[in-house]
Amino acid sequence: MLQLTDVTKSYPTPQGPLYVLDGVDLRLTRGESLALMGESGSGKSTLLHLAAGLDVPDRGEILLGGERLSALDETRRSALRRQRLGLVFQQFHLVPSLSVADNLTLQARLAKREDPAWTQHLLARLGLADLEGRYPEQLSGGQQQRLAIGRALAARPDLLLADEPTGNLDEAAADDVLALLQALIAESGCALLMVTHSARVAAPLDRCVHLQRGRLADDDA
Ligand code: ADP
Ligand code: MG
Numbered sequence: 001m002l003q004l005t006d007v008t009k010s011y012p013t014p015q016g017p018l019y020v021l022d023g024v025d026l027r028l029t030r031g032e033s034l035a036l037m038g039e040s041g042s043g044k045s046t047l048l049h050l051a052a053g054l055d056v057p058d059r060g061e062i063l064l065g066g067e068r069l070s071a072l073d074e075t076r077r078s079a080l081r082r083q084r085l086g087l088v089f090q091q092f093h094l095v096p097s098l099s100v101a102d103n104l105t106l107q108a109r110l111a112k113r114e115d116p117a118w119t120q121h122l123l124a125r126l127g128l129a130d131l132e133g134r135y136p137e138q139l140s141g142g143q144q145q146r147l148a149i150g151r152a153l154a155a156r157p158d159l160l161l162a163d164e165p166t167g168n169l170d171e172a173a174a175d176d177v178l179a180l181l182q183a184l185i186a187e188s189g190c191a192l193l194m195v196t197h198s199a200r201v202a203a204p205l206d207r208c209v210h211l212q213r214g215r216l217a218d219d220d221a
Helices: 044-051 074-084 100-110 116-125 141-153 171-188
Strands: 002-011 018-028 033-037 059-064 085-088 159-163 191-195 207-212 215-218
Touching (some): 002 044, 018 044, 018 207, 033 044, 044 191, 074 085, 100 116, 116 141, 141 159, 141 171, 171 191
Parallel strands (some): 085 159, 159 191
Antiparallel strands (some): 002 018, 002 059, 207 215
């Protein structure tokens, strides 16, 4: 589903390049769920951006659904992203001028992968069926993040990349969102790569890896 081989990434700084990732190898198979942990600033978001093809590594190879990202131009990369990927961030990034229903289907429409039955199912499972005519500002934080998760899953992606999806929620709302996320992932057979700094959040996932000094270590390695 996703394979990173010897991926290195640095950012230029006035003091010279800052190496964030230094020879990272990672493999995620179909339907697998993986927690990516590491201290703040360890490069977790950088890794997710590279996996999504939103940025390019200095060195190394990234395969998404069998396609080499480096071999694709931006048009084909963004098409691949639309077909294969769902993205969820700490900030919900909802469109304020669109209703709940329109936010939910926005990306699926762009990908020409709309599925009305799946959309209705998602609305019900997310507890948003009675709120589909509302606007994001009329929702609680937990409801907004559930909507963002629904939007990411509306086009039935093969892989969901989630960057601290519960980072902006209180503990009760976070638990709620996580339970729902896992149930929907299991239902749709979608693989999950989730950044978190909470061991409690990571525990139910299939596997957990730690990013430290630019390298990845398996939890049980
Ligand atoms: P994490 O998500 O684990 O907190 P990030 O991937 O966001 O870590 O950042 C890793 C390091 O790279 C940090 O030191 C951060 O300041 C730096 N960094 C991230 N993005 C940029 C950028 N666009 N330009 C320069 N430095 C960056
Ligand atoms: Mg981050």
